[in-house]
Amino acid sequence: MLELDGVSLSFGGVRAVNNLSFEIPDGQITALIGPNGAGKTSILNVISRFYTPQHGRVTFDGKDLLQLPPSEIIDVGIARSFQNVALFKELSVVDNLKIGTDHRSSAGLFSNMFRLPRAVKHERDARREAEEVLEFLDIEAIAERRSGTLSYGHQKLVDLGRALVSRPKLLLLDEPAAGTSEGLKAWLATKIKEIPERFGCAVLLIDHDMLLVLGVSQKVVVVDFGSKIAQGTPDEIRQDRRVIAAYLGEES
Amino acid sequence: MMPNSVSRLRKGHMARRGGLAVGFLAFALAPVFVGSNVTTMGILTEAVIYALVVVSLNLLVGFAGLVSIGQAGFLAVGAYAAGYSANHLHLALPLELLLSGILAGLVGFILGLPSGRLRGHYLVIITLGFGLAVPQIALEATDITNGFTGLSISNTQFGPIVMNSPRAMYYFAFVVVAISMMLILLVLASKSGRAIMAVRDSEAAALAMGIPVARTKVIVFTLSAFFCGIAGDLFAHFEGLVTPADFTLALSLFFLAAVIVGGLGSVGGSIVGALVLVYVQTRSASVGGYSEFIIGAAVVVVLMLFPEGLASIPALLGRKLHLTRGVGELPGPDAAEPGEVSSVIAGADPGDHQGGVNA
Structure with a gap:
C-alpha cells in the first residue's frame, strides 16, 4: 500500500x-x-x-x-504518533482524541456555531469513537484530565490513541x-x-x-x-x- | 475506582455550567436591584459590552495564541458601521448588528491573512499598526465618519420598542452579548474550537491531524473581529456618539489587560476580567490622571496572586479542598502493577514538545 x-x-x-x-x-x-x-x-x-x-x-x-x-x-x-509526544496539552484527553476524528466531519464553522444536524452528529460520533479507543488503551479514567498534566507514559498512550481514532x-x-x-x-x-x-x-x-x-x-x-x-x-x-x-x- | 473518578469529572462539567447559569441570572436580574441608579446601570452596560470585546480578544490571545494589541480597531469598525447605518441606511437593528459584525469580520479576515505566516513580535506590530491606523482613517474619511465631530445616534429602536431608558439600553446590550457568547461557546466546544486550540498547542500535531494551520488562524481572526464588531455596534448605541478619540491604544491595552486578569483561554474569566477592570476604572476616575496607574497596579496585584488569572481560582480552591486528585495517582494500564507508575513518570523527560518534528 x-x-x-x-x-x-x-x-x-x-x-x-x-x-x-x-x-x-x-x-x-x-x-x-x-x-x-x-x-x-x-x-x-x-x-x-x-x-x-x-x-x-x-x-x-x-x-x-x-x-x-x-x-x-x-x-x-495515514496517521502518526510523535516521538516526543506532541499533545494538545491544554486540552482534555478526550478532546485530543476527538481531534483525531475531526478530519472526517464536513461541518464548517457555521454548522458548528449553530449546531446544525451534521455538527451534532459528528460530536456524538466523535465522543463514542474516542471512548472506544480510550477503552482499548485502558485510559477511560483520565478522559477528562488536561493532557499536559499527565505522566509521560499516559501522554504516550494519548498520542497513540489520537492517531488510532482517526481510523x-x-x-x-x-x-x-x-x-x-x-x-x-x-x-x-x-x-x-x-x-x-x-x-x-x-x-x-x-x-x-x-x-x-x-x-x-x-x-x-x-x-x-x-x-x-x-x-x-x-x-x-x-x-x-x-x-x-x-x-x-x-x-x- | 473508575466510575468514582468519572462522576467527579462530570461534577466539574456541571460546576462550570452552573457557574455560567449563575452569571447569566446575575446579569439578567441586576437591573431589578440597581435599575433605579442611572450611573450604576451605565457602568453595568459598559461592562457587558466590554465583556464581549474581551471574550473576542481572548479568542485570539488565549484560545489561538495570537497576540493582538489592536482590538479597539475592530470595535471602531463596528461602531462606525452602526453610526453610518443609523444616519444613512436606517437598517433594522438585527440587520445593522449583523452588518457591523460582517464588516469588522472582513477587516479581521484581511488582517488575519498574514498571521498564518507571521508569529510573535511581527503579529503584535501588525495589530498595533492596525489599532493606531483606524482612528486616523476615521479622522480623514470625513464623508463616512464625519471626522473629528463623529457620528451621533439619537434613538435606538427595535420595532415598536424604543430604548430610551438606561434599563432598556442595558437589556438590549445584555441580550445581544448573551447570544454572542453562547455562539462563541458553541464554536469552542466543536470541531472548529478544537482546531483553534490545537494550532495553539502544537502546529506539527495539528497538521498531522488534518488541521489547515494557516486557514485556522485566519478563521479565528475573522471570528474575533466579527464579535468585536457587534460589540462596537452596541458601544455606538450606548455612547450615542462615535468619534475617533474613542478608540485609543490605551483602550486596546485595557482589553488585553482584562483578558490576562481574567485568564487566558477562559470565557468566564474574560467576563469577570471585564467587570473587574471596568469597576476599577470607574472607581479610580475620580482621582484624575492616576486612573491608568491604578488599573495597571490592579493588574499586577491580581497576577501576583493568581498568575493564571481570576479564572484559575475555582480550580485552586478545588485543589485546596482536595476535590481533585494530584498527578501520578491515576489508574491506567499500569494499575495492574502499582510499582510501575512512578517509574513511568521518572522514565523520561517529556521535554519541550513544541514543534514535535525531530530528524
Missing part, C-alpha cells in the same frame, strides 16, 4: 535518507529499525509530508503523496514505548499487535527496542546512515550478519 522508491533527503550537506526504497504491505506490522540517528524519524517525516525529499517517489494506494500538503495526509488514511489505513508509530517503564512496554507490545486486526490498518513501527520490534512485527526494514542495510522477517533479521554488526552488536 505504501511505497517508497529511491527516496533521498538532505539537510544542507547532511544526507539523512539515502536512496531508500521499501514497501509497507497491507494489514501487517512493518518495523523500521536502526541505531540512533539512522534516519528513521526523517523517513516518517517524509511520509507525513513534514519533509520533502530531493529525490524519489512516495506513493500510497497509487496516490503520489508528495503532491499533498501535510494537512491532507490524514485524509488519505487510518496506515498508522505510523514513532517509538511508542520510548521512555516508558518495562511494564508499560510489554503491555504496549500486546496492544500494538492487536491493532491491525482490530482497527483494520497496517502499522509502521519505529523503535530501537529489538525485543518489542521483533516480537510484534511481520516485516523488518533495517536502516543505517539513511540507507537500507537489510529487510526480512524478524527471524531473518535476527541472523543477518550486517544487522548484527551495525546494530545488535552494539546494543547487546
Whole structure:
C-alpha cells in the first residue's frame, strides 16, 4: 500500500535518507529499525509530508503523496504518533482524541456555531469513537484530565490513541514505548499487535527496542546512515550478519 | 475506582455550567436591584459590552495564541458601521448588528491573512499598526465618519420598542452579548474550537491531524473581529456618539489587560476580567490622571496572586479542598502493577514538545 522508491533527503550537506526504497504491505506490522540517528524519524517525516525529499517517489494506494500538503495526509488514511509526544496539552484527553476524528466531519464553522444536524452528529460520533479507543488503551479514567498534566507514559498512550481514532489505513508509530517503564512496554507490545486486526490498518513501527520490534512485527526494514542495510522477517533479521554488526552488536 | 473518578469529572462539567447559569441570572436580574441608579446601570452596560470585546480578544490571545494589541480597531469598525447605518441606511437593528459584525469580520479576515505566516513580535506590530491606523482613517474619511465631530445616534429602536431608558439600553446590550457568547461557546466546544486550540498547542500535531494551520488562524481572526464588531455596534448605541478619540491604544491595552486578569483561554474569566477592570476604572476616575496607574497596579496585584488569572481560582480552591486528585495517582494500564507508575513518570523527560518534528 505504501511505497517508497529511491527516496533521498538532505539537510544542507547532511544526507539523512539515502536512496531508500521499501514497501509497507497491507494489514501487517512493518518495523523500521536502526541505531540512533539512522534516519528513521526523517523517513516518517517524509511520509507525513513534514519533509520533502530531493529525490524519489512516495506513493500510497497509487496516490503520489508528495503532491499533498501535510494537512491532507490524514485524509488519505495515514496517521502518526510523535516521538516526543506532541499533545494538545491544554486540552482534555478526550478532546485530543476527538481531534483525531475531526478530519472526517464536513461541518464548517457555521454548522458548528449553530449546531446544525451534521455538527451534532459528528460530536456524538466523535465522543463514542474516542471512548472506544480510550477503552482499548485502558485510559477511560483520565478522559477528562488536561493532557499536559499527565505522566509521560499516559501522554504516550494519548498520542497513540489520537492517531488510532482517526481510523487510518496506515498508522505510523514513532517509538511508542520510548521512555516508558518495562511494564508499560510489554503491555504496549500486546496492544500494538492487536491493532491491525482490530482497527483494520497496517502499522509502521519505529523503535530501537529489538525485543518489542521483533516480537510484534511481520516485516523488518533495517536502516543505517539513511540507507537500507537489510529487510526480512524478524527471524531473518535476527541472523543477518550486517544487522548484527551495525546494530545488535552494539546494543547487546 | 473508575466510575468514582468519572462522576467527579462530570461534577466539574456541571460546576462550570452552573457557574455560567449563575452569571447569566446575575446579569439578567441586576437591573431589578440597581435599575433605579442611572450611573450604576451605565457602568453595568459598559461592562457587558466590554465583556464581549474581551471574550473576542481572548479568542485570539488565549484560545489561538495570537497576540493582538489592536482590538479597539475592530470595535471602531463596528461602531462606525452602526453610526453610518443609523444616519444613512436606517437598517433594522438585527440587520445593522449583523452588518457591523460582517464588516469588522472582513477587516479581521484581511488582517488575519498574514498571521498564518507571521508569529510573535511581527503579529503584535501588525495589530498595533492596525489599532493606531483606524482612528486616523476615521479622522480623514470625513464623508463616512464625519471626522473629528463623529457620528451621533439619537434613538435606538427595535420595532415598536424604543430604548430610551438606561434599563432598556442595558437589556438590549445584555441580550445581544448573551447570544454572542453562547455562539462563541458553541464554536469552542466543536470541531472548529478544537482546531483553534490545537494550532495553539502544537502546529506539527495539528497538521498531522488534518488541521489547515494557516486557514485556522485566519478563521479565528475573522471570528474575533466579527464579535468585536457587534460589540462596537452596541458601544455606538450606548455612547450615542462615535468619534475617533474613542478608540485609543490605551483602550486596546485595557482589553488585553482584562483578558490576562481574567485568564487566558477562559470565557468566564474574560467576563469577570471585564467587570473587574471596568469597576476599577470607574472607581479610580475620580482621582484624575492616576486612573491608568491604578488599573495597571490592579493588574499586577491580581497576577501576583493568581498568575493564571481570576479564572484559575475555582480550580485552586478545588485543589485546596482536595476535590481533585494530584498527578501520578491515576489508574491506567499500569494499575495492574502499582510499582510501575512512578517509574513511568521518572522514565523520561517529556521535554519541550513544541514543534514535535525531530530528524
